[in-house]
Amino acid sequence: MSTDSLTAGKSTRRKSSRAAKPDPQSPDDTPRRRKGLSERNRPLWMLIPGGLLMVIIIVVPLLLGIFMSGLDLDQYSLRKWVSAPFIGVQNFVEALTASPLLHAIWLSVSYSLLAMVVTIPLGIAGAVATQNAFKGRAVIRSVFLIPYVLPSFVVATVWRTMFQPGSVVDSVLHSVGIDPGLWLNGPQSYWTLILVQIWASWPFVYLLALSGLQSVDHEVHEASALDGALWWNKLRYVVFPYLKGPLSLAFLIGMLHHINNFTLPFVLFGVPAPSDVELLPILTYVTSFQSFRFGLSAAMAFISLILIAIPLFVYLRAVKLDDAETPGGKK
């Protein structure tokens, strides 16, 4: 590549990293400052192994999936899927009108939101409580992360055992005079799922809230102490504003993870799942590998990709891509 295209590439980078307010004439803009050693002879080939892998295992299957969503594909035509009959948008029509897809989307989104609504206050409480040093804080911080570290399939297996009829949850509730009914079947299973998801994912919010708390300047603490602010007012008006960024990030990533979460509902309820917890990933999986309607399942997967794209887009716009010195975006 010539030197011209090198500098061109560099200025494109600078411009696009300031996509929000393109200002190529800004005074601190010093292109060509560092050229020479590191700009000649760039080992771009080092990108090839990873790039190739991602193209073959992610991009090609993604396109393949979109193609398959237009095919009438079942267990017989799957072996020769190239020659399966092309039926256009029929799979999409069926997915939207004659399948539980819309119900699944509603379940997935509402459960993700409900779980987030509870995990955020829990996470903040955990972070606020462990921000100041005290004896045993390190141990408690480790304890808080246990649910997050445990593999999802372990979490689901354990809660599945605890929620069995007559098992430990029931016996505890019985002893205080409550008859809870079935946890893993029927309408209540939806709330079981939310409970377990909250248990498993609040530490993630806690982690991000903690990183937000650590960015609170010491001067701010002094100022509010000088003003004699009560602890609640201090939290509400002085500390919480610092958490806005990390918590929005936690919210977006949490939503993406909840909507995409397959392992937890799959192991917790098994397949076929009760219709009250037939979430989007479960429905897509069951349509493929239990009912063998591969084309229909690919159409469902494609629709769920569109659903995912909304929070993902917000996330990608918000996240900081480049070094700290480039004012690219905010975290």
Add this chain to the structure above:
Amino acid sequence: MSTAPTAVGRRTSENFRPGSKRQHEVTKLLPGPMLAIILTVLCALVLIPVAYIFLASVNSDIGVARGEFFPSSFSFENYSTIWTSVGLATGLANSVLVAGSTAVVSALMSIATAYVLVRYQFRGRLTILRGLLGLQSVPGTLMVLPVFVLFSSSATYLGIQVIGTQWGLFVTYLTFAMPFSTWVMVTYLRGLPRELEEAARIDGASNLGVLVRIILPLSWPGVVVSGIFAFLLGWNDVLFASVMTRPESQTAAVALQVFGASQEGGAIPFYGQMMAASLVCAAPVVILYLIFQRYLVGGLTAGGVK
């Protein structure tokens, strides 16, 4: 001031020395009782189910089914039966093999990719960075069918059997681990000074030489973090493993899931074995995390993604 230690007296700046008792008062966020309540509730929330795993694993199946929290009879027998009954011996061996090799290869590949992305300017660089973030959120359920079809096609058209072998899982996990591992390495390598590399270059080191001799030794905490996350991805996956393995290539996650699902509808399920197997599957992950806790938490918040 000395005559009356009033509120005004307390506010002199000498009381704000870092580490002093007053300092603690200043940064304090919660009153003591409130703190105690929150800590107790959250610890109970976490620890009661965790304790239950262990207690149920040494309990009798009838005891678990009756809803005992504290076992009425102790026995460690479950820990010796699970290796064959759940298929945990094969499962763990496969998991270690697949997740371990994923970790090593993905760490090495991601350091090379990240190095180029951090140190060199080229067209499409930001697109790649954004793509790496975006690919982390592609749902597995979207990919599992096309990847399955792709792999079965390789048997039909190329004569290479991928489905049912550990290779298929390895390649899949490696690919899905790459975006996050690379992102972790990108954030890590940004913190490394350029000067050492440039010195090595003046001494005539090649690109690969710089990477292997300078960057790799300097960035091992980053390598460890990205390797561990890749390991966890392989260890925790159920979706791909449930579709692409045969019983002999099953990972521990699938072995446990299948064992749990097969307990339905019979006599009393083998709850004790399920809990013992859960604990054994969780142990390596928890131990890894405890050893590398400091780096891992940093990597998590840097990458911002699980």
